[in-house]
Amino acid sequence: xxxxxxFPGQGSQSVGMLAELANSFPIVTDTFQQASDSLGxxxxxxxxxxxxxxxxxxxxxxxxxxxxxxxxWRVWLEQGGxxxxxxxxxxxxEYSALVAANCLDFTHAVHxxxxxxxxxxxxxxxxxxxxxxxxxxxxxxxxxxxxxxxAQGEVVExxxxxxxxxxxxxxxxxxxxxxxxxxxxxxxxxxxxLPVSVPSHxxxxxxASTILAKELSHVLLNAPEFxxxxxxxxxxxxxxxxxxxxxxxxxxxxxxxxxxIEALRDQYGATLxxxxxxxxxxxxxxxxxxxxxNALAIYDNASLEAALQAxxxxxx
Numbered sequence: 001x002x003x004x005x006x007f008p009g010q011g012s013q014s015v016g017m018l019a020e021l022a023n024s025f026p027i028v029t030d031t032f033q034q035a036s037d038s039l040g041x042x043x044x045x046x047x048x049x050x051x052x053x054x055x056x057x058x059x060x061x062x063x064x065x066x067x068x069x070x071x072x073w074r075v076w077l078e079q080g081g082x083x084x085x086x087x088x089x090x091x092x093x094e095y096s097a098l099v100a101a102n103c104l105d106f107t108h109a110v111h112x113x114x115x116x117x118x119x120x121x122x123x124x125x126x127x128x129x130x131x132x133x134x135x136x137x138x139x140x141x142x143x144x145x146x147x148x149x150x151a152q153g154e155v156v157e158x159x160x161x162x163x164x165x166x167x168x169x170x171x172x173x174x175x176x177x178x179x180x181x182x183x184x185x186x187x188x189x190x191x192x193x194l195p196v197s198v199p200s201h202x203x204x205x206x207x208a209s210t211i212l213a214k215e216l217s218h219v220l221l222n223a224p225e226f227x228x229x230x231x232x233x234x235x236x237x238x239x240x241x242x243x244x245x246x247x248x249x250x251x252x253x254x255x256x257x258x259x260x261i262e263a264l265r266d267q268y269g270a271t272l273x274x275x276x277x278x279x280x281x282x283x284x285x286x287x288x289x290x291x292x293x294n295a296l297a298i299y300d301n302a303s304l305e306a307a308l309q310a311x312x313x314x315x316x
Contacts (some may be wrong), residue, residue, distance in 0.1 A: 002084070003144070006088055008069065010065060012281045016047075021072065028074075028075060033042035035067040035110045055127075057121075058121050059117040076308075082314075084270075095167075097228045098277055124204050128174040130199060133167070152250050156175035162255070164258065205251040232258075234262075235263075273296070
């Protein structure tokens with residue numbers, strides 16, 4: 001039995017997130033202050049006061065979610081939580097995972113994700129791109145619909161394989177809307193537009209990926225203290241060059257979350273999946289992937305205590 005550490009990405013943010021933990025553990029606000037000093041604005045104030053329209057801008061969301069994940073991780077360590085055998089992050093959360101594994105310095109990560117967000121937003125102006133979750137359709141069916149629409153000269157692609165029966169599509173707004181309409185006609189149970197301002201993980205991000213690769217080439221990376229699986233293929237990397245390449249490619253390649261959880265279970269023996277950060281998005285996905293796994297989210301005092309207790313039983 002082993003513990004896996006997981007970190008959420010965009011979509012889990014909410015105004016007021018982590019307020020209770022911050023009241024109990026000053027390291028939360030200390031972590032946000034560290035990020036604010038790097039960014040040049042008060043990130044904690046924005047996270048606590050909003051408005052939603054600002055927090056949901058990718059240029060704000062990305063540093064906010066990185067910092068939130070790292071803050072909860074630091075609380076975990078401060079309270080004596082054991083280190084995991086392996087970990088992963090969903091999309092942006094991959095940066096939080098690398099910080100937790102001491103592969104990537106937190107201050108460097110803040111600068112990186114701020115630049116990542118700027119590049120992504122510049123690649124596709126706000127309002128012209130969209131992402132949507134499709135529920136209750138087969139993966140291959142979604143892929144085919146997206147290919148059919150893209151063949152007409154528009155861009156829409158299946159980009160997040162989150163769990164059986166949940167796939168996220170992304171691309172140009174009109175193409176995403178066409179795909180959703182077609183999938184509903186084919187029997188998809190539900191679709192939900194996501195609160196993001198850029199279409200992540202699709203080919204519209206290739207130019208941004210090229211520029212990000214140059215930024216990554218200047219960043220010092222250390223050997224991770226625990227294994228981190230990458231979104232693009234649910235595999236680890238054995239070199240700094242490999243990590244940089246995986247992070248750059250992540251911008252325009254799909255997130256293989258189902259495959260990642262299965263790899264953590266089958267290859268690393270993970271039986272307890274802990275989500276570090278606001279909300280329970282990943283925990284819900286993980287339970288749909290394999291209900292036999294113990295999936296818990298850590299976002300307030302009660303959930304922290306429950307996770308510490310569960311971890312102590314795994315470590316015993």
